[in-house]
Amino acid sequence: MDKNIVVSGIRPTGKMHLGNYFGALKNFVALQETHKCYFFIADLHALTTAYDKTQTLAQDSRNMLIDWLTAGLDPKKCTMFIQSHVPQISELTTLLGMLTPLGWLLRNPTYKEQLNEIFKKKYAGQTGEAEAVNPTTPTAAAEKMALLTEKEISEMSSFGFLGYPVLMATDILIHKAQYVPVGQDQIAHLEISRDIARRFNDMFKADILVEPKPLLTAIPKVPGLDGRKMSKSYGNTIELGEDVESVRKKVMAMFTDPNKKRASDPGNPDGCTAFAFHKIYNPQACARYEECKSGALGCVACKKQLFELMEPELKAFNERRQVYSQDNALLDKIIKEGAQAAEASAAATLKEVQKTMNLCVK
Numbered sequence: 576m577d578k579n580i581v582v583s584g585i586r587p588t589g590k591m592h593l594g595n596y597f598g599a600l601k602n603f604v605a606l607q608e609t610h611k612c613y614f615f616i617a618d619l620h621a622l623t624t625a626y627d628k629t630q631t632l633a634q635d636s637r638n639m640l641i642d643w644l645t646a647g648l649d650p651k652k653c654t655m656f657i658q659s660h661v662p663q664i665s666e667l668t669t670l671l672g673m674l675t676p677l678g679w680l681l682r683n684p685t686y687k688e689q690l691n692e693i694f695k696k697k698y699a700g701q702t703g704e705a706e707a708v709n710p711t712t713p714t715a716a717a718e719k720m721a722l723l724t725e726k727e728i729s730e731m732s733s734f735g736f737l738g739y740p741v742l743m744a745t746d747i748l749i750h751k752a753q754y755v756p757v758g759q760d761q762i763a764h765l766e767i768s769r770d771i772a773r774r775f776n777d778m779f780k781a782d783i784l785v786e787p788k789p790l791l792t793a794i795p796k797v798p799g800l801d802g803r804k805m806s807k808s809y810g811n812t813i814e815l816g817e818d819v820e821s822v823r824k825k826v827m828a829m830f831t832d833p834n835k836k837r838a839s840d841p842g843n844p845d846g847c848t849a850f851a852f853h854k855i856y857n858p859q860a861c862a863r864y865e866e867c868k869s870g871a872l873g874c875v876a877c878k879k880q881l882f883e884l885m886e887p888e889l890k891a892f893n894e895r896r897q898v899y900s901q902d903n904a905l906l907d908k909i910i911k912e913g914a915q916a917a918e919a920s921a922a923a924t925l926k927e928v929q930k931t932m933n934l935c936v937k
């Protein structure tokens with residue numbers, strides 16, 4: 576068996592940002608040199624929440640591929656594909672879904688977070704019921720659900736959304752991946768993938784599915800412009816391919832130490848977004864730390880220096896992106912060949928699972 580298979584995916588839910596780049600994509604680019612990698616555009620996962628907003632899904636998927644190529648993923652070194660182009664993933668999801676206990680899905684932190692959001696909205700300003708029910712157990716989550724109207728539940732989540740971790744487990748298990756490069760936020764999902772693999776092997780006394788391990792990046796949490804985690808949903812991003820002038824404005828408006836009112840005031844670089852980015856772009860240049868603390872470096876000058884560090888890479892990225900975005904024939908070829916390679920690997924595992932589950936295999 577191949578010892579070093581890597582699988583990871585990103586949902587095409589909008590433009591990629593520097594958080595995705597430093598937290599995931601840059602790691603993909605390094606891993607393609609050392610591992611057998613399958614990287615996919617998780618369009619089915621995008622549908623688990625945005626099933627009613629699909630107008631831009633196809634274009635978003637292609638744009639993501641353009642970003643990946645621009646960042647340095649090379650179809651000669653790794654397999655890149657669109658998740659929905661590999662039908663075996665949907666088939667295996669159905670099979671693994673049969674043996675996944677509902678409790679594991681109801682306990683999934685992402686599911687609970689969304690449930691809590693709806694609850695907070697519904698009971699905003701009220702005390703009592705909302706606080707009384709704590710969704711940390713499947714029963715409590717079910718109790719919470721019981722307090723919601725049918726419309727609220729259907730708006731909140733679908734069968735597909737609850738099953739998100741089963742689909743994700745399938746993505747990984749279908750290629751027998753040992754490693755999954757992701758950010759910190761995906762660890763709980765990965766744990767469910769491991770649990771499903773173990774349950775399958777135990778239940779059928781088989782040694783077929785491999786329990787995957789996470790590969791965290793050196794930068795598991797890139798801050799956004801406001802200091803929170805950079806995320807599409809917070810509107811605090813710098814996008815890949817964004818106009819350089821627009822990035823300059825964003826950098827100059829970045830959140831810094833609020834107590835450093837004058838340039839010469841001593842500042843606290845810990846928790847300062849501009850400093851976090853200095854470290855990302857130039858891990859060796861920790862002189863900024865001392866200069867900020869002593870008051871030798873003001874925030875405006877610090878942010879100007881930061882932009883100067885970022886600008887060449889951003890410009891080069893934008894130029895390369897322009898080239899790929901005009902080469903539709905190349906994109907089509909990569910998408911087609913990627914799907915073929917991923918299907919070959921997926922079909923082999925699916926057949927093994929079907930046989931093990933005693934299905935009448937064609």
Ligand code: ADP
Binds near residue numbers: 757797805
């Ligand atoms: P978003 O929060 O913007 O919707 P996604 O959830 O689509 O981003 O994340 C795609 C990948 O990028 C995942 O592997 C995730 O762990 C990683 N990632 C996202 N935001 C960050 C961040 N701010 N820092 C580090 N990694 C991140």
Ligand code: TRP
Binds near residue numbers: 585586747756757764
């Ligand atoms: N859940 C991941 C995210 O939100 C995307 C994803 C789907 C994924 N399937 C995967 C990541 C399999 C790694 C492996 O970013």
